[in-house]
Amino acid sequence: MVDENKKLVRKVAAKGISSERVLNAMAQVDRRHFVPDQYKRRIYDDNPLPIGAGQTISQPYIVAFMTEKLDVRNDDKVLEIGTGSGYQLAILSKLAASVYSVERSPELITQAKKNLEAADCRDVVIKEGDGYEGMPEVAPFDRIILTAAAVHIPPPLLNQLVPQGRMILPIGGVNEIQTLTLVKKYEDGKVTQKPLESVRFVPMTGRAQERRVN
DSSP states (O other): OHHHHHHHHHHHHHTTTOOOHHHHHHHHHHHGSOOGGGGGGTTTTTEEEEEEETEEOOHHHHHHHHHHHHOTTTTTTEEOOOOOOOOHHHHHHHHSSSEEEEOHHHHHHHHHHHHHHHTOOOOOEEEEEEGHHHHHHOEEEEEEEEBBBBBSSSEEEEEEEEEEEEEEEOOOOTTTTTEEEEEEEEEEEEEEEEEEEOOOOOOOOOOOOGGGGG
């Protein structure tokens, strides 16, 4: 199994992921702990897979790409929106000082905690709630990552991002082309958005699907 996971990491590297820190983190987190049993023959495919509750575990290459663009440092505090299977969270836990995650589905939270324990990734905090609101009680964050698509950048998350911080998220509706977007916040309050590539993610539910920001 370990050899198969290493092969998967090599596939990801061959697609252009060059960060040794990201590749090493992926090598430490065996994907088999995060894929449902009915898909065990496809564990090491570089494809997304269903995990229940209408959600998916992301394609390993996209996980690596988003993590690389986020540029997580050893002393960073990171917030993830959308725990899902816990796979992205586990990889982030190998890179950052502290990692927090918000998930709406109690079913997925329960499963993610089991997955993370099986993968020996215990230093994470998962909260049930609407990811649009973030986790203000422990903000601010150096890095924020969204693993579900929103139709706009949630203002509460932008407020919880430190100056010089980064956020990465897919922007777009359910039936629209979504754009993976890198957001940077500067000391003077300026915010920039850089489109990276077209993607397809499950939609973020709750307030994130409101077309207008109130």
